[in-house]
Amino acid sequence: MRALAALLMLALLAACAQTTVVRTAPRGKPQAARPVSPPKPGSTALVRKGDTVYRIATTHGVSPLDLAMWNRIPPPYTIHPGQRLRLTPPDARRPEPPRPAGPTPPRVAGTTPASTPRPPAGTRPPSTTTSPATTPPATTPRPVPPQPVPPPAAAAFDWRWPADGALVGRFAAGDPTRQGIDIAGKSGAPVRAAADGVVVYSGAGLVGYGELIIVKHDEQWLSAYGHNRARLVNEGQRVKAGDQIAEMGRSGASRDMLHFEIRFNGKPQDPLQALPKR
Known part of the structure; x- marks a missing residue:
């Protein structure tokens, strides 16, 4: 009986040693973007x-x-x-510098220009040494600083905040992951049109924005609303400022929030410069 009990204990210990605990990684968290240098103009x-x-x-x-x-x-x-x-x-393409109309003839060392007269025989040629006072000092051209891009003209309408909540992400020029602002909130919270316009896109075809809505306000201005839980408007539908167009969610994001962008002629602008202070 003691031998049988010992064998049972060994079998239980072996079974416990072979047990493996599997933990599933949390879902819905996007991978960190790999840092990439911005492309050169014209690429x-x-x-x-x-x-x-x-x-x-x-x-x-x-x-x-x-x-x-x-x-x-x-x-x-x-x-x-x-x-x-x-x-x-x-408009980021840089024009090529203009080329000269024809090739410049090379100068041959040791030759005297035809326009230089020769001194008479028996006379001393004039000195060709240039006085240091008359020699212009060598200067290094200073780099011309880039001219600041003027801000776009103000819109002909007033902007409204598209959602209530804390500001958790700000605009950063040149950063492709921060072309707008992020407003945190609860799932299902109303997302409203920031101004009067027409819905030109309502779908999830652009990866990285989740359920996305784009509203065109005029020929120059449009606004984008991303990471929604539900879209409540269709393409071609007219909306008024303050109309609910979506429900806040986390589609394509790690938390419930609204990603909001404003664009002028297709270029992203800082929404905080257009939205009223609050």
Whole structure:
């Protein structure tokens, strides 16, 4: 009996030693973006099989919405192999410096220009030494600082805050992941139109923005509302400032919040410069 009990204890210990605890990683948390240098003005990318707007944008360090607007890619943002996409705004292309009309003839060392007269025979040629006072000092050209880009003209209408909540993300020029502001809130909280306009996009075809709504206010201004839980408007629908157009959520985000962008001629602007103080 003692031998049998000992064998049972050994079997239980062996079974416990083979037990494995499996922990599932939390879902819904986006991976940290790999730092990428912004592309040089005039850069382009060739679309290959399997590419998407989101993949090309994140690979080259630009915003997916920027990439779609710079290349006038309409919803649902479909691209095709062989298509070449611009990676910078259209006006960021630098013109090539003008070339001279013809080649400049090279100067041959040791030759005397034809216009220089020779001194008479038996006379001493004048000294060609230049006085130090008459020699202009060598100067190094100073770099011309870049001219600041003037802010766009104020909109012909008033902006309203699109949601209530704490500001948890601010605009950062040149950062493709911070082209607007983030407003935290509860799931299902109302998301409202920031101004009168027409819904030009309502869908989830642009990866990285979740359930997205884009409202066009005039020929220059539009606003974007991302990470919604539910979209309450359709494309082509007219909305008034303050109308509820969506429910706040976390589609494509790690928390319940609204990602809000304002664009002037397709260029992202700091919404805090347009929205009223609160």
